[in-house]
Amino acid sequence: MTMRSPVAPAMPAERRRIQQSDRSRQIDLFADVTPIQMPAWRDLPEQARGTLTVLMARLILEHAQISSAASRSEAGHDH
Template sequence: MPRQSTTHQFDLFSNPQDPETAQMPPWRALPEETRLTLTKLMVRLILDHVDGECAVQREEADHDA
């Protein structure tokens, strides 16, 4: 028998009026600690992404030489 999941994955591309879709809570409704943690994680994700693009550009430049 398959295990029932107790968590919900937010579907960013679904119809928000669909009752089957888990609704994201409003940002201000989240506890301050959660907002701070999410903000730090998003900043790290963005900076890691930018750093990765810089590394790819450096590698491409090395291949041109």
């Protein structure tokens, strides 16, 4: 037997209206900010490039460790 939810899902037009009304309340934190040009990698000082490389490598490795630990724990629940 299939159970149905007591609340009917919103129709596409209603979803659009809800999303549009939500957007109108969103504060634009960067409205008055003038965009700046990001410096090219080669224009950064050598020390900054080295520091950024080490930090990015650490971030990637930590993310890989977290992801692999999560997938191992999820695989354990399959039994």
